[in-house]
Amino acid sequence: MFSIAAAYAGYRLFWQPQTPATQQAIEVLVPKGSGISQIASILEKNGVVRNASALAMAARLSGYDRQLQAGKFSIPAGKSNLDILRLLRSGQQVHRKITVPEGLTARQVASLLASEVDLDSAKFMQSINDSTIAQQLGVPAKRLEGYLFPETYNLPYGMTEKEIITVMVQQFNSQRPNSFNQKAKQIGLSAQQVITLASIIEGEAMIDSERTVISAVYHNRLRKGMRLQADPTIQYIIPDGPRRLLNADLTIDSPYNTYKYAGLPPGPINNPGKKSIEAALSPANVPYLYMVARGDGSHVFSRTLAEHNRAHQAFNRYRREVARQKKNQSRGGADANK
Structure with a gap:
């Protein structure tokens, strides 16, 4: 019993x-x-x-x-x-599937991760800006902006900030083209400069087929000693971006201001994807020096300043027409509600 x-x-x-x-x-x-x-x-x-x-x-x-x-x-x-x-x-913990899109800044990545896993965004940014950690991970830079590879990650809850950064940088290294160093040498850029250029391309391109052409515009301007005048670099330094840029924004005194200073900025302005890295390494063989947005995500590319000015005027007319139509629609809605 x-x-x-x-x-x-x-x-x-x-x-x-x-x-x-x-x-x-x-x-x-x-x-x-x-x-x-x-x-x-x-x-x-x-x-x-x-x-x-x-x-x-x-x-x-x-x-x-x-x-x-x-x-x-x-x-x-x-x-x-x-x-x-x-x-x-x-120790089989809950995992979170998190997609990090192309073109996010490190601060935006920190905010995204903090909302999904137990992560301190301030500690994350401290690690991003720690040159010792960058050196430990084999990154040829003083900070890790640009090396957090955009990907879908399956992260276990409770990982430290440094552990997550390590996973993302390792993914960057695994996705980097095998011929990266060789091609970088051929185009006369360091590894850090390639990623910096790729980040600008990422910030500018909305259509995949344009990435190599946008890359060519920047390569051509660099060869001629022209300022890049890349809007994404200004978006990086304004505190309230992204937004429509003002003339005053173009005068901000920052080494990242490519309207004010020639050459590439001192480092990446976001974390680019593989397509933009490949475009930075292999620009299209085109003579363009200028580009202007059409308003639909695509660009008009030009060889001369005169061509560029005409394209710019056409875009301004398009923008005014869109604004006029929106204003008319707003008035129509107000009249209908009377």
């Missing part, structure tokens, strides 16, 4: 399901430094187990009480105390 009672008690303590099998999985955060009593209490409060004391006892009897990991876990329904302890012991 005693053995039957003991077996039943053992079943309830170790193997009895704690929640109905039909219930959805429950996500639980186990803070760093938590002891078994605190962990058991957290699980009970979140509805993962029925009795915190029973879970703590099961942990001590099984020897798991000092082997449980901190982090965020997804506890499936219908699991026993022993199942739950094994899961917490394994």
